Amino acid sequence: MSCEETQEQVSLLIDAELEEPHQVALFRHLEGCCECRLFFDSMLRFSKAAKRDLEEIRLVADDILPLHGPLPVSVRAAGDGANSLPMHPSGLTGRRSHRRASEDAVGALPDRRSGWGWKRWTGLLAGGWRMPAPVAIGLALVLLVAGALVGTRISTIAGGGGPMGRDGRVVKPTVVVVCSLPEVQVLGSASRL
Amino acid sequence: MRTDADLAGAFKDGDDRAFAILYDRYKRSLYVFALKMLSEADAANDIVQDVFLRVYEKRRQLDYPERFRSWVFAIARNRCLSHLRQSRKRVPLDEAPDEAITVAASADGIEAEEDLRLIRLALAELKIEYREVLVLREYQDLSYREIAEITETTESAVKSKIFKARRALHETLKPAFAGRR
Ligand SMILES: [Zn+2]
Numbered sequence: 352m353s354c355e356e357t358q359e360q361v362s363l364l365i366d367a368e369l370e371e372p373h374q375v376a377l378f379r380h381l382e383g384c385c386e387c388r389l390f391f392d393s394m395l396r397f398s399k400a401a402k403r404d405l406e407e408i409r410l411v412a413d414d415i416l417p418l419h420g421p422l423p424v425s426v427r428a429a430g431d432g433a434n435s436l437p438m439h440p441s442g443l444t445g446r447r448s449h450r451r452a453s454e455d456a457v458g459a460l461p462d463r464r465s466g467w468g469w470k471r472w473t474g475l476l477a478g479g480w481r482m483p484a485p486v487a488i489g490l491a492l493v494l495l496v497a498g499a500l501v502g503t504r505i506s507t508i509a510g511g512g513g514p515m516g517r518d519g520r521v522v523k524p525t526v527v528v529v530c531s532l533p534e535v536q537v538l539g540s541a542s543r544l
Numbered sequence: 545m546r547t548d549a550d551l552a553g554a555f556k557d558g559d560d561r562a563f564a565i566l567y568d569r570y571k572r573s574l575y576v577f578a579l580k581m582l583s584e585a586d587a588a589n590d591i592v593q594d595v596f597l598r599v600y601e602k603r604r605q606l607d608y609p610e611r612f613r614s615w616v617f618a619i620a621r622n623r624c625l626s627h628l629r630q631s632r633k634r635v636p637l638d639e640a641p642d643e644a645i646t647v648a649a650s651a652d653g654i655e656a657e658e659d660l661r662l663i664r665l666a667l668a669e670l671k672i673e674y675r676e677v678l679v680l681r682e683y684q685d686l687s688y689r690e691i692a693e694i695t696e697t698t699e700s701a702v703k704s705k706i707f708k709a710r711r712a713l714h715e716t717l718k719p720a721f722a723g724r725r
Contacts, residue, residue, distance in 0.1 A: 358707070358710075358711065359707050362703075362706060362707040362710050363703070363707075365710075366681060366688070366706070368688065368703070389714075389718065389721075389722070390710075390711075390714050392721070393713075393714045393717050393718065393721055394710055394713075394714065396659055396663075396717075396721060397663050397666075397682070397710075397713060397717065398682060399659070400656070400659040400660045400662075400663040401663060401682040401683055403656065403660055404660055404663065404664060404683070405576060405683050407660075408572075408575070408576045408579055409572045409575075409576060411585075412571065412572040412575040412576065413572065415575070415585065415589055416571050416572070416575055416589060416592060417593070419564060419567065419568075
């Protein structure tokens with residue numbers, strides 16, 4: 352039996368598809384052929400590592416994937432145990448990763464899923480403000496300048512000293528900008544998700 | 545425990561609870577498959593949701609509920625291939641990372657951890673037609689017949705492709721494995 356045939360049979364053996372009569376000849380070849388033994392050993396190591404890989408990914412998957420799939424809200428609420436789960440404001444139930452939860456909060460891309468309440472409440476923001484990152488950053492800067500101007504205007508109206516903090520220091524009225532900036536930036540990046 | 549065929553049949557007839565159970569039963573496996581196909585966690589997650597959305601929409605086309613597993617993996621495979629085609633349009637192939645060989649050559653450390661890292665890289669380097677059959681076989685434990693159904697080919701073609709995939713994998717892993725035997 353050639354090395355090519357042997358390795359083909361090794362592949363079948365690993366998949367439990369090699370009939371017993373062939374196994375005798377296979378192992379006889381393996382005893383005397385270093386190259387085929389290397390192949391066999393490699394594939395066994397691969398299989399073993401793949402099993403570990405599988406287990407690790409499945410654990411991560413539990414943490415990442417929504418507890419319930421793209422189901423209508425009514426079905427999730429009535430489904431197997433779903434009614435005991437806290438409802439996310441987006442209409443989704445169950446555990447979600449921090450990243451995904453924050454996506455919901457700031458608005459991910461509207462897609463076909465939104466018809467079933469998927470991230471629906473953020474749809475307005477996401478749908479109306481979907482833009483490439485450079486445009487988003489530009490808009491953020493415009494808002495920053497506008498916020499600063501408004502702040503200066505408020506300061507002037509308030510008597511030039513500006514609003515005072517508890518400790519008596521002047522608090523720059525940039526709160527409007529601070530709120531707007533992350534929203535626009537995240538929306539910009541959401542277009543790549 | 546209700547069988548897949550039972551659940552799939554009920555789901556086809558409009559039982560949404562059966563769908564919820566099937567989702568819970570398959571979401572991890574499909575995520576593993578998509579992740580191995582695409583090497584992108586976010587994309588894999590999106591594919592899982594998209595697959596189940598399609599499953600829901602196409603439930604009336606589920607002619608053989610007893611073959612639900614093949615059916616759902618076939619949908620996942622098509623979504624992954626479509627995603628890869630789109631990605632290829634965005635990223636020229638010559639810019640694709642090529643780290644497996646260099647990382648493998650410098651590998652040392654705890655054996656099992658290293659093996660894990662090496663096989664992940666080696667698998668990601670495989671041609672997609674090899675990667676898909678190997679993942680379906682080694683990670684999903686599917687039979688040749690099921691893999692043939694999913695990849696729309698014959699069992700003997702699957703057998704041959706899995707062998708070629710293993711040979712290609714061996715060529716990539718050989719230097720690293722030989723250095724740490
Ligand atoms: Zn040989």
